[in-house]
Amino acid sequence: MSSGTQPDGSGKPRVFPTLWNNGRAAFAFLAPAVVALAMIGIFPTVFALVNSFRRYNLAKPRDPTPFIGFDNYLTVFNDASFWGALGRTFTFLITVVPIQLALGLIIALLLHKPGLSGFKLLARLSLVIPLATAPAVAGLIGRLVFNRDFGVANAVLALVNAGPVEWLGDTTNAFIAVALMDIWQWTPFCALVLLAGLTMVPNEVEEAARLETRSRWQIVRYVQLPFLLPSITVILILRTADILKMFDTVFTMTRGGPGAATELVSVYIQRVGFRVFDQGVASAQAILLLILTIILARLYIKFVYREI
Known part of the structure; x- marks a missing residue:
């Protein structure tokens, strides 16, 4: 049948x-x-x-929520604190992402070299550990590592007769500490994505390039980098979106302080929405952040992405 x-x-x-x-x-x-x-x-x-188009105060749930047009957006555009938080976020972005890409590329190139299969397996497994750490837990680890009295960072500095450094109590050092924790957590992600991109390079092309030149930099630039552009585009899009909404690590590590030194834009939006209780303005800020993320993603695809 x-x-x-x-x-x-x-x-x-x-x-x-x-x-x-x-x-x-x-x-x-x-x-x-x-x-x-x-x-x-x-x-x-x-x-x-x-x-984002209504007047909505979370502390007054019984009050009416009238439609007020673009008033919330005008409030955001005139909010110097919002633009300051956005500026800190972009400073953070252009600080950590290039470092993560550079370190990730170095790690990926080392793991891409032939031989040492057992060591490569162990290295790949160790790269997963930071990625498997929840952002809130990473923030708590950061508070312990950069504690002034018993933190690991100051213990290492003490070995060379330096420090102690007030990491989380100083505006510049707190920003650096949060950046270092983000680099620790997300460099393995960049390395794994770039390593996957290197597997797309044909072996015969790499072997021919090694016969033509002994310069490792020229092989990376002219042979491997064109195949890595899609992977780099993915990293830029995902890391930009993640940093623009980065909250857990910063909040658990510094709560945006000292002052507003580490108050990234997502932390500021949370403060407006759940401490000032102005959900209308916070929603307008979140929508503008979403639009900005989409625009940046399109720019990355237009100017970075290439297909071989």
């Missing part, structure tokens, strides 16, 4: 609506994911977009 048929009461084969059955099965499997995406991603975004 052929697939998708079975005899009916008259003995004649009856064709099941196989395509319809497969469609219902696919819907049954996809429905939980679609519902979760709608509840976790789409609904909060739409809710924030609606709130």
Whole structure:
């Protein structure tokens, strides 16, 4: 008997609506994911977009929430503290991402070299440890590492008769400490993505390049780098989006202090929305941040991404 048929009461084969059955099965499997995406991603975004056009004070839930047009956005544009937090965020971005890319490329090139298979396996497993650490836990680790009295950082400095340094109590040092924790956590991600990109380089092309020149830099620049541009684009997009919404590590490590030294834009939005309780202005800030992230992603794709 052929697939998708079975005899009916008259003995004649009856064709099941196989395509319809497969469609219902696919819907049954996809429905939980679609519902979760709608509840976790789409609904909060739409809710924030609606709130950005209303006067909404979280401390006064019984008050009306009238539509006020673009007043919240005008408030954001005139908010010097918001632009200061955004400036600190971009300073953080252009500080840590190039370092992560450079260190990640060095690690990826070392792991891409032939030989030492056992060492490479161990190195790859160790790279997963920082990635598996939750951002809030990374912030707590940072508080311990950079503690003035018993932190590891000052203990290392004491070995060379330096310090102790007031890491988290000084504006510049606190910014550096948060940056170092972010570099520790996300350099392995860059290394693994770039290592995957290096596997796309044909072996015969690399071997021919090594015969033509002994300069390692020229091989990286002219042979391997063109194949790495898609991976670099992915890293830039993901790391930019992550830093623009970076909250857990900063909040658990410094709470945005001292003063506003480490108050990145996401920490500032949280303060406006859940300490000042102005959900309308906080929603407008979040929507502007989302638009900025999309614009930067498009710029990365336009100016960095290339296909070989």
